[in-house]
Amino acid sequence: MPDEALHLPLINRILALEKDTPGSLLPILHAIQQGAGYIPSIAVPEIAQALNLSKAEVQGVISFYHDFRTTPPAQHILRLCQAESCQSMGSGLLAAQLKERLSLNESGDSADARVSLQTVYCLGACACSPAMEIDGRLHARLTPERLDDLVNRCLEGQAC
Amino acid sequence: MLKLFIPCDSLARAVGADEVATALTREAQLRGLPLELQRTSSRGLYWLEPMLEVESANGRLGFGPVTCADVPSLLDALTAGSNEHPRALGLVEDIAYLKSQQRLLFARAGITRPLSLDDYLAHAGFKGLEQSIKMDGADVVAAVLDSGLRGRGGAAFPAGIKWRTVRDAQAVQKYIVCNADEGDSGTFADRMLMEGDPFLLIEGMTIAGLAVGASKGYIYVRSEYPDAINTLNNALEIARQAGYLGTDICASAQPFDIEVRVGAGAYICGEETALLESLEGKRGTVRPKPPLPALEGLFGLPTLVHNVLTLTSVPVIMARGAQYYRDFGMGRSLGTMPFQLAGNVRYGGLVERAFGLSLRELIEGYGGGTASGLPLKAAQVGGPLGAWIPPAHFDTPLDYEALAGIGAMLGHGGVVVADESLNMAQMARFALQFCAEESCGKCTPCRIGSTRGVEVVERLIASTAPAAREEQAQLLWDLCDTLQYGSLCALGGMTSYPVSSALKHFPADFGMATTEATQ
Numbered sequence: 098m099p100d101e102a103l104h105l106p107l108i109n110r111i112l113a114l115e116k117d118t119p120g121s122l123l124p125i126l127h128a129i130q131q132g133a134g135y136i137p138s139i140a141v142p143e144i145a146q147a148l149n150l151s152k153a154e155v156q157g158v159i160s161f162y163h164d165f166r167t168t169p170p171a172q173h174i175l176r177l178c179q180a181e182s183c184q185s186m187g188s189g190l191l192a193a194q195l196k197e198r199l200s201l202n203e204s205g206d207s208a209d210a211r212v213s214l215q216t217v218y219c220l221g222a223c224a225c226s227p228a229m230e231i232d233g234r235l236h237a238r239l240t241p242e243r244l245d246d247l248v249n250r251c252l253e254g255q256a257c
Numbered sequence: 258m259l260k261l262f263i264p265c266d267s268l269a270r271a272v273g274a275d276e277v278a279t280a281l282t283r284e285a286q287l288r289g290l291p292l293e294l295q296r297t298s299s300r301g302l303y304w305l306e307p308m309l310e311v312e313s314a315n316g317r318l319g320f321g322p323v324t325c326a327d328v329p330s331l332l333d334a335l336t337a338g339s340n341e342h343p344r345a346l347g348l349v350e351d352i353a354y355l356k357s358q359q360r361l362l363f364a365r366a367g368i369t370r371p372l373s374l375d376d377y378l379a380h381a382g383f384k385g386l387e388q389s390i391k392m393d394g395a396d397v398v399a400a401v402l403d404s405g406l407r408g409r410g411g412a413a414f415p416a417g418i419k420w421r422t423v424r425d426a427q428a429v430q431k432y433i434v435c436n437a438d439e440g441d442s443g444t445f446a447d448r449m450l451m452e453g454d455p456f457l458l459i460e461g462m463t464i465a466g467l468a469v470g471a472s473k474g475y476i477y478v479r480s481e482y483p484d485a486i487n488t489l490n491n492a493l494e495i496a497r498q499a500g501y502l503g504t505d506i507c508a509s510a511q512p513f514d515i516e517v518r519v520g521a522g523a524y525i526c527g528e529e530t531a532l533l534e535s536l537e538g539k540r541g542t543v544r545p546k547p548p549l550p551a552l553e554g555l556f557g558l559p560t561l562v563h564n565v566l567t568l569t570s571v572p573v574i575m576a577r578g579a580q581y582y583r584d585f586g587m588g589r590s591l592g593t594m595p596f597q598l599a600g601n602v603r604y605g606g607l608v609e610r611a612f613g614l615s616l617r618e619l620i621e622g623y624g625g626g627t628a629s630g631l632p633l634k635a636a637q638v639g640g641p642l643g644a645w646i647p648p649a650h651f652d653t654p655l656d657y658e659a660l661a662g663i664g665a666m667l668g669h670g671g672v673v674v675a676d677e678s679l680n681m682a683q684m685a686r687f688a689l690q691f692c693a694e695e696s697c698g699k700c701t702p703c704r705i706g707s708t709r710g711v712e713v714v715e716r717l718i719a720s721t722a723p724a725a726r727e728e729q730a731q732l733l734w735d736l737c738d739t740l741q742y743g744s745l746c747a748l749g750g751m752t753s754y755p756v757s758s759a760l761k762h763f764p765a766d767f768g769m770a771t772t773e774a775t776q
């Protein structure tokens with residue numbers, strides 16, 4: 098477990114900036130995740146106190162939204178679209194290809210925490226399905242070959 | 258000097274627009290060729306992206322889809338003053354797909370630079386706001402009512418009625434909320450406008466704010482659209498600097514400002530009351546109605562919630578008149594609709610047309626049939642909660658009432674095309690699984706019934722005896738009923754559409770004879 102106290106200055110800086118904005122919980126969580134890579138559990142009591150909420154309320158919001166992570170992210174994040182448009186263009190096969198090639202477990206993670214494959218529902222790229230985001234960058238019109246190529250480049254640390 | 262245009266739209270970039278732009282600049286430098294390269298919005302002719310446009314005396318010439326490998330030969334042709342090239346498309350405005358459209362909202366698409374206020378103003382930008390500021394708010398509301406504009410987010414409720422309700426409400430503070438959660442598969446029109454023409458949304462929201470007496474607006478954008486979020490934030494700052502937002506809008510002494518808020522990957526937050534909860538910093542659970550958001554919305558105050566396309570229709574209506582707008586369309590579906598062609602389709606892209614063209618015209622005419630070349634099987638219209646429509650019904654006009662007449666809905670205008678290889682039993686299963694994953698958890702049929710539904714579909718597909726299949730099919734029909742009538746919102750309520758339409762029209766995919774499934 099990483100030392101979560103490391104993230105306290107970041108958390109407090111964000112809270113000081115945002116706590117008086119109406120309805121600021123989501124912006125706060127986004128900012129913490131952006132800065133720390135995830136929402137450390139140590140953030141929960143801090144947020145609760147600053148926003149005058151119970152810890153359960155804060156926890157409830159974090160768990161409701163698919164975007165928020167409570168553990169540190171893998172080095173590379175692949176977000177493959179599995180909504181209807183991409184399915185109709187074979188995104189299911191691409192998922193299988195990635196799982197096999199990267200030896201991912203049921204939840205899409207590689208054993209060495211290098212890669213995590215996540216499912217998303219629509220990236221707004223449906224006119225050129227199938228689509229996937231690799232480390233925040235969108236790619237569309239994917240084919241098995243193109244996917245292989247992109248993933249290789251990503252793992253070799255080139256811009257992807 | 259050569260003047261070139263390449264989109265900065267996120268989907269154009271996802272298929273290589275940045276690389277082509279870089280290659281063009283580098284190659285021109287090597288050749289000592291002076292060149293101006295502008296990054297514009299996208300025309301929405303996505304099968305041609307990355308599309309390069311070149312200024313000429315007769316208008317812009319198009320080339321696409323362009324790859325980096327095309328760059329040297331393209332520059333050869335262009336410097337020789339020739340348009341002969343394997344990627345040449347001729348005059349962009351003459352491309353049939355585009356020429357036959359009626360672009361009111363997307364009038365600037367592919368032409369202007371998203372963050373250039375000068376470009377926006379040079380192409381009729383802020384004309385609607387100028388007009389509105391001279392009018393009494395009640396007259397602006399009357400114009401929206403007269404235009405026949407209906408909400409483009411899905412429910413198609415007359416916009417003007419909502420405006421009147423919010424305007425007539427008495428409160429210290431009212432809000433305009435733009436629903437930019439665009440979660441439906443097959444849709445990207447909101448994204449295109451936010452990335453490509455952000456000032457149009459700002460203009461629409463400002464007109465709405467002044468008309469109903471709201472001084473604060475929020476745009477709730479899904480987190481899957483990082484480019485839209487960036488562009489909007491930059492555009493807001495530019496608009497503030499230029500006096501289009503702030504305490505004194507265009508010297509009218511009226512205040513209005515807008516803040517962008519980012520969603521967090523929950524489909525249900527597209528539902529307006531869940532969206533309001535989310536904006537308040539809570540879990541995105543659906544609120545019962547009444548109270549209507551128009552009376553008790555964000556933080557309990559009167560709130561006008563509209564989709565991006567509804568709000569961006571308003572500047573056109575105000576600039577050109579309600580009559581001009583309502584002259585497009587048919588029946589009670591007036592104006593134009595940006596249809597979005599997606600999935601297994603040859604020519605995917607944006608088609609803005611008056612309501613009333615047929616699904617066939619859209620899918621076969623514009624779309625050119627399937628991308629795979631295999632026979633067309635069905636199209637899902639209106640997102641994940643929309644029905645799968647078989648080709649036998651493709652002559653239905655795209656109009657809210659006509660689609661309702663065949664047990665379908667237009668929703669946000671997305672059309673996902675499928676060829677014969679897509680298994681409809683799997684799609685029914687997926688619809689139920691999606692409902693289970695995205696349910697806000699308030700209603701039992703939606704939260705639990707959906708998971709049971711996944712199991713029923715699996716058992717149905719696996720059964721070998723006709724009697725067992727019959728039993729499972731009956732269970733599935735019953736479940737559809739329960740979902741439809743026992744849900745607080747359309748996520749549970751309309752998940753029955755893709756499921757029952759799949760079962761009804763494609764029983765063979767469930768291993769059933771045609772007669773077994775028809776009820």
Ligand SMILES: Cc1cc2nc3c(=O)[nH]c(=O)nc-3n(C[C@H](O)[C@H](O)[C@H](O)COP(=O)(O)O)c2cc1C
Pocket residue numbers: 407408409410411412413414416436437438439440441524525526527528529530562563564565567568746747748
């Ligand atoms: C499950 C669900 C998801 C929805 N998603 C969206 C969405 O992504 N965007 C949207 O504008 N409306 C969406 N709606 C419709 C909104 O609830 C609401 O009707 C709309 O924002 C009103 O704006 P309009 O009058 O401009 O249509 C959704 C509704 C439901 C039930």
Ligand code: SF4
Pocket residue numbers: 525543695696697698699700701703704744745746747748749750
């Ligand atoms: S139908 Fe589903 S999403 Fe809608 S309110 Fe009920 S539980 Fe929530």
Ligand code: FES
Pocket residue numbers: 178179180181182183218219220221222223226227228441442443444
């Ligand atoms: S469905 Fe995959 S990008 Fe829209």
